[in-house]
Amino acid sequence: MNTERTGGRALAAVFTGHGHPFELREFPVPAPGRGEVLVDITCGTICGSDLHTWHGRRQEPVPCVLGHEIVGRVVAFGPGAPRADLRGEPLLEGDRITWTLAASCGGCFFCTRGLPQKCEHLFKYGHSAIAPGHEFSGGFAECCLLRPGTGIVKLPDTIADPMAAPANCAVATVAAAFRLAGPVEGTTVAILGCGVLGLTAVAMARSLGAAEVIACDLDPERAGLARGFGAGAFSQPCGLLPDLRDLTRGRGADVTMEFSGSSAAVAGALAATRTGGVSIIAGTTTPGGSIALDPHELLRRMLTLRGLHNYAPEDLVVAVEFLARSGDRFPFASLAGGTFPLVEIGRAFESATGRPGRRVSITP
Numbered sequence: 115m116n117t118e119r120t121g122g123r124a125l126a127a128v129f130t131g132h133g134h135p136f137e138l139r140e141f142p143v144p145a146p147g148r149g150e151v152l153v154d155i156t157c158g159t160i161c162g163s164d165l166h167t168w169h170g171r172r173q174e175p176v177p178c179v180l181g182h183e184i185v186g187r188v189v190a191f192g193p194g195a196p197r198a199d200l201r202g203e204p205l206l207e208g209d210r211i212t213w214t215l216a217a218s219c220g221g222c223f224f225c226t227r228g229l230p231q232k233c234e235h236l237f238k239y240g241h242s243a244i245a246p247g248h249e250f251s252g253g254f255a256e257c258c259l260l261r262p263g264t265g266i267v268k269l270p271d272t273i274a275d276p277m278a279a280p281a282n283c284a285v286a287t288v289a290a291a292f293r294l295a296g297p298v299e300g301t302t303v304a305i306l307g308c309g310v311l312g313l314t315a316v317a318m319a320r321s322l323g324a325a326e327v328i329a330c331d332l333d334p335e336r337a338g339l340a341r342g343f344g345a346g347a348f349s350q351p352c353g354l355l356p357d358l359r360d361l362t363r364g365r366g367a368d369v370t371m372e373f374s375g376s377s378a379a380v381a382g383a384l385a386a387t388r389t390g391g392v393s394i395i396a397g398t399t400t401p402g403g404s405i406a407l408d409p410h411e412l413l414r415r416m417l418t419l420r421g422l423h424n425y426a427p428e429d430l431v432v433a434v435e436f437l438a439r440s441g442d443r444f445p446f447a448s449l450a451g452g453t454f455p456l457v458e459i460g461r462a463f464e465s466a467t468g469r470p471g472r473r474v475s476i477t478p
């Protein structure tokens with residue numbers, strides 16, 4: 115651990131806008147203020163949303179430090195900072211942790227109604243402009259200053275950094291999807307989209323005791339991966355309905371989950387859900403596209419349709435416990451896409467762009 119960081123200087127990769135190279139700049143390491151925790155970053159992984167921003171498909175306030183999938187070690191606590199993680203385990207200097215991708219206030223309209231991810235004062239790591247004294251707000255830097263209202267989870271040593279970092283994004287989002295869907299033991303679950311989220315969902319459905327898991331993706335080459343993560347069947351979108359009919363005596367899936375980001379997959383998920391079933395829409399994170407929906411269908415088939423964006427702190431606990439318990443059972447290591455040092459962040463982003471579905475790691 116690098117306790118000498120306090121009072122010293124540390125590097126951050128500053129993103130100044132699409133088309134500009136990252137700028138590696140040194141800033142004074144802040145002393146943690148009230149409720150804050152200073153963390154030495156050991157690994158940050160490049161998420162699809164970081165790539166969208168880098169390629170100019172998504173706008174973020176600049177200059178900013180990207181990266182929200184982060185693992186690090188506690189360096190120092192500010193006054194009143196949490197001394198226990200979300201599970202109630204004592205938190206000490208040197209502990210290896212990950213944390214929620216956003217900090218919420220705990221007291222606003224949405225926080226008090228079970229939607230902390232929609233907090234009216236939400237702060238998201240890797241998504242906000244830097245300001246003097248607040249430069250260390252993202253994952254692609256040597257350290258990070260955790261804000262009050264951040265949910266922290268200690269990591270068991272058995273989960274390696276490149277696998278642990280996406281816990282606070284993909285895996286926690288998938289855990290939230292299953293929380294919304296309700297128990298899946300003994301059910302048929304259909305997962306649409308076999309990127310990191312979808313494959314994680316296939317594995318989680320399996321580990322939660324789903325009787326059958328069917329994975330669906332446009333790319334037939336993902337069939338092998340999906341089976342490795344526990345899918346009993348794989349279909350391309352055109353074949354999903356007939357395959358599901360065969361599997362379920364014509365009824366459809368009890369639970370469908372959309373992680374593909376295409377509106378056609380949302381329509382496909384609704385069509386694939388059985389009467390009285392639940393459909394979770396979680397992949398369409400950028401606007402655009404619409405689907406035709408006959409309300410009569412919704413009514414007659416008594417469908418429950420739930421949108422999901424981000425997650426609540428409790429979902430991160432489930433995500434880390436899932437990886438600790440079942441991470442070895444599924445080929446999560448095969449999703450790792452290599453490691454680059456912070457000074458080569460530009461190369462890391464190029465590599466991640468060329469390898470969709472893989473998580474590239476950056477280590478300070």
Ligand SMILES: [Zn+2]
Pocket residue numbers: 161162163182183283284
């Ligand atoms: Zn992410």
Ligand SMILES: [Zn+2]
Pocket residue numbers: 218219220221222223224225232233234235236
């Ligand atoms: Zn709030």
